[in-house]
Amino acid sequence: MTDEINEPEDSERREFLGKITGAVAGAGVVTACWPFVRSMYPAADILEGGTSTIKLGDIAPGEMKTVSWQGKPVFILHRTDEQIERMVSSEGSNKDPQSDDQRVQDPGWLVVVGLCTHLGCVPLRHGDGWSCPCHGSEYDNSGRVLKGPAPTNLLVPDYRFDDDDAIIIGEA
């Protein structure tokens, strides 16, 4: 008797639980797949022709800003006069010899791809340059490798200064 009375309720409950389970599973699939679906769309900077325009006005002397360009971090360092003097008078290391003026268009601004040239980790700002957390490569404020396993200096991307206090990365 009791079973007969409860049967419709059980059936409704099963149906309700089935719908909830289906909805949760569907949401899980969408969530899990979203990065793959998203990765099929080109990044915003690719849609803009592979360039990124960066305003420089909000980067104070001595400060660094990390921006994204073609999926890579780019460090923009607004160098102080003291930092510039030190980099101009230093020859970097003999691993990848370059003078400071070979690496900058304007001495006040260093623009480098923020990927270690050893295995591609993102170096951390450390003292008067960068230090790579995984294998200890160190770079100066010109992005030149000083020590560690990195074979070359940080890459300088194509960029150009725009008229109104900005740079366009990805354009020579």
Ligand code: FES
């Ligand atoms: S990736 Fe930077 S030292 Fe190895």
